[in-house]
Amino acid sequence: MRLPFFIILCLTILLSSCSQYQEVLRKDDIGKKYAFADSLYQMGKYRKGLKLMEQIVPLYRGKPQGEKLMFIYANTYYNLEDYYLAGYQFERFTQAYPQSDSVEVASFKSAKSFYELSPRFSLDQRDTHKGLEKLQEFINTYPNSDKRMEANELVAELREKLEKKEFKTAVQYLHVEDYKSAIEAFDNFITDNPGSIYRREAFFNRFVSAYKLAINSIPSLVQERLDIAKGHYKNFMKYYKDTDLASEAVEIYEDIERRTVTEETTPTI
Structure with a gap:
C-alpha cells in the first residue's frame, strides 16, 4: 500500500529535523546551538530547546547574546511548569541584567513562580511566605506596572491561604479539647488578621472555647x-x-447565666 505524498513529505521533514537536532546537540558549535535553541523556543518545543540551552548558557555569560539567552532559558522552565528552577533563573536574570527591558517581566514571573509553588493550606507554607515576599517586592518596585493588579490578586490569594491555615489550626485545638490553646490561637488570629473572612467564626469559636474551658x-x-x-x-x-x-451564641450565653445563678445560690456547707 503506497503512502500519500503529503505523509511522506511530513515524515521526511520530521526525520531531517530530528537528524539536524541530534547533530547540533553533539557538536561544539555554540553559535549553531544558540540559533537552533532560539528557533525551537519560538516554535514552543521547550524540552528540546532546553537541552541545547543547558549546554551554552554558561558560555554566553557576559556576551551580548547572553541577556536574551538567559531570559528564554528561565522562561523555558516557566513554560514547562518547573517553577523552582524558573523562579531561580528569573532571579539570576534580574541580578545579572538590572537594566534590561525584560527585567520587569522577569521580576513578575519570578514572583509568580513562587506563587505557583505555594501548596494547599494544610501543608508547610514556606513557599507561600516566599511568594508573598516576592510579589510584594515586585509591587513596591513597579507600582505602575500593568501586572500590578494581577500581583495584588495573587497576594490576596496567598494571604487568604495563610489565614485559613492559622484559623484551622485554632479550630483543631478546639476539636481536641485543648481549650486554653484554642483561646490563645483565636486571640492571635483576631489580632493578626483584622480583615479576614474567618474573623466572625474566630470570635464565635473563641467564645465557645472559653465556655467549654469554664464548664x-x-x-x-x-x-x-x-x-x-x-x-x-x-x-x-x-x-x-x-x-x-x-x-x-445566645443559647450558650443563657446556659452560662443559668450556671452562674446556680453557683451563686448554692449554699456553702
Missing part, C-alpha cells in the same frame, strides 16, 4: 472562667449580633 474546670475556677466567657460573648455580639451564629 470543664475544677469547681473553684468555674465562675471566674464563666465571667471571661461572658466577655468573649459580648465581643462577639458587638460585631456579629445580626449574623447566623448569633442565635447559637
